[in-house]
Amino acid sequence: MARRSRNRNASSQLGEIKQAQIESLDQEGRGVTHVDGKTIFVDGALPGETVTFQSHQIKPSYEVATVVQILKQSNQRVMPKCPHFGICGGCKLQHLDFAAQVAAKQRLLESDLWHIGKVKAQNMLPPLYGPTWGYRHKARLSVKYVAKKQRVLVGFIEKGTSFVADMNSCEVLVPEVSRLIEPLQHLILQLSIKDKLPQIELAVGEKIANRLVIVLIFRILDALDMQDEVLLKAFADEYKVQVWTQAKGPETIKPFHPQFLKLIEDDESAPANTLPQLQYSLPEFGLTYPFKPNEFTQVNPQINQVMIRRAMQLLAPQANERIADFFCGIGNFSLPIARSGAKVLGLEGLANLVERAQQSAELNAIDHVKFAVADLFKMTTEALTGLGYFDKWLVDPPRDGAFELIKSLDVTNSPQCIVYVSCNPATLARDAGVLVNEKGYLLKAAGVINMFPHTAHVESIALFERC
Numbered sequence: 068m069a070r071r072s073r074n075r076n077a078s079s080q081l082g083e084i085k086q087a088q089i090e091s092l093d094q095e096g097r098g099v100t101h102v103d104g105k106t107i108f109v110d111g112a113l114p115g116e117t118v119t120f121q122s123h124q125i126k127p128s129y130e131v132a133t134v135v136q137i138l139k140q141s142n143q144r145v146m147p148k149c150p151h152f153g154i155c156g157g158c159k160l161q162h163l164d165f166a167a168q169v170a171a172k173q174r175l176l177e178s179d180l181w182h183i184g185k186v187k188a189q190n191m192l193p194p195l196y197g198p199t200w201g202y203r204h205k206a207r208l209s210v211k212y213v214a215k216k217q218r219v220l221v222g223f224i225e226k227g228t229s230f231v232a233d234m235n236s237c238e239v240l241v242p243e244v245s246r247l248i249e250p251l252q253h254l255i256l257q258l259s260i261k262d263k264l265p266q267i268e269l270a271v272g273e274k275i276a277n278r279l280v281i282v283l284i285f286r287i288l289d290a291l292d293m294q295d296e297v298l299l300k301a302f303a304d305e306y307k308v309q310v311w312t313q314a315k316g317p318e319t320i321k322p323f324h325p326q327f328l329k330l331i332e333d334d335e336s337a338p339a340n341t342l343p344q345l346q347y348s349l350p351e352f353g354l355t356y357p358f359k360p361n362e363f364t365q366v367n368p369q370i371n372q373v374m375i376r377r378a379m380q381l382l383a384p385q386a387n388e389r390i391a392d393f394f395c396g397i398g399n400f401s402l403p404i405a406r407s408g409a410k411v412l413g414l415e416g417l418a419n420l421v422e423r424a425q426q427s428a429e430l431n432a433i434d435h436v437k438f439a440v441a442d443l444f445k446m447t448t449e450a451l452t453g454l455g456y457f458d459k460w461l462v463d464p465p466r467d468g469a470f471e472l473i474k475s476l477d478v479t480n481s482p483q484c485i486v487y488v489s490c491n492p493a494t495l496a497r498d499a500g501v502l503v504n505e506k507g508y509l510l511k512a513a514g515v516i517n518m519f520p521h522t523a524h525v526e527s528i529a530l531f532e533r534c
Contacts, residue, residue, distance in 0.1 A: 081121055082132070085102060085121075087107065087120065089116045091114050098111070115142075115143075117139035155232040159522055161521045165521075172194070172515045176527050180510070183493055184499040186500055188512055193514060198370075199521070201239065203237075204271040205271070206240060210266055211230075236248060247306060254299075267283055282308070286313050299324060349402075351376060353406070356402075365399070365518065374518070378403075381528070388410070389455070392412070393472060394463045398427050398428060401461075410435050411435065412436075412439070412457075418440050424438045445471060459482050459485070460482045473501050485531040490518075510530075512530045516528055
């Protein structure tokens with residue numbers, strides 16, 4: 068059972084209980100209403116509902132509140148699947164029908180495009196759906212030893228607090244990982260460094276020898292003793308996972324146990340000096356991507372395949388075209404583009420990801436793609452022009468967007484079309500405003516990709532064409 072949430076603002080003065088009708092959802096999944104000229108964000112309320120609420124954060128122009136009572140319930144309200152919903156901060160929309168979640172995200176994208184970028188898409192693309200539960204293949208779980216109760220908590224952070232939620236399962240994690248939460252709590256409680264282990268990062272790859280490859284990175288702030296090592300090894304063996312450790316920075320991440328493992332235990336010819344590697348594939352393009360557990364990959368591999376298919380449809384790469392993939396990561400888009408016969412340049416700010424992308428190109432026998440390290444947040448018109456002319460762009464930036472890159476466009480270096488994949492509708496809207504209102508592009512199409520069901524996170528894709 069989830070424990071009762073602590074008062075998020077114990078020192079704040081609570082407002083009086085008021086009544087209002089909820090108008091919409093904001094980017095954090097909260098209901099939005101207006102009372103006496105102020106915007107009120109009401110946690111737990113849905114559009115169309117009449118609720119009473121009490122504010123716990125009161126500012127001159129807005130308030131943040133929590134539902135006290137639902138007087139008129141939305142017909143889109145559903146029973147959350149997870150018993151920890153409302154306490155755990157990982158999911159914020161489980162109480163909203165799944166189709167309505169996606170529709171709300173589409174409306175949010177349209178609203179941001181207009182109110183921030185002053186642009187409208189000529190065509191709103193149908194939303195892309197994926198699995199609704201058990202989809203998450205990567206996550207960071209917080210760990211907290213509670214000395215007074217002689218317990219260890221392993222999970223996500225509570226909603227609105229800095230405390231670790233008391234949870235024993237997670238409906239959005241891969242089921243094989245969800246089932247590890249309680250065993251991990253029992254394991255860590257036995258360790259000598261139970262109070263010096265703040266985080267476990269997890270990564271799940273595709274099945275090898277009919278078994279998921281699961282890596283758990285234990286962030287350790289002190290050395291393991293001999294008994295700790297025995298316990299960790301026994302855990303890895305019992306649950307068929309790989310235990311890695313991280314003592315300091317990312318460069319200290321390394322396999323702990325097992326060090327080596329036959330891929331097929333009853334196959335005498337299988338090499339005994341290998342460890343099953345994390346990987347994901349794109350069958351439609353005949354591609355396989357190995358990756359390390361701390362390297363960025365999409366958390367939802369099924370929707371990643373659908374997203375890449377749509378990006379390729381919008382980009383329509385042709386043989387011998389010269390195409391740039393900005394913020395290319397490990398080549399998630401670069402290699403499918405190159406499969407068309409186009410000549411691809413992938414640029415990325417992190418050297419380790421560039422190295423991994425090049426290795427994947429070699430593994431998949433693609434020789435007309437090149438990768439290089441570049442700080443795209445410091446792009447200039449001169450530097451962009453120096454890369455040469457590209458027929459098309461694929462842009463997939465982090466949450467900060469691609470503002471400096473977009474500003475660097477001029478008549479000599481502007482591609483015919485740009486496919487922009489975004490994980491933040493606000494920065495997409497800002498950059499879209501520059502492309503359309505300053506750089507001479509049309510926003511031909513845009514739509515959401517529901518990469519993170521039951522969360523307020525909005526992933527989207529847009530197509531810009533030069534006028």
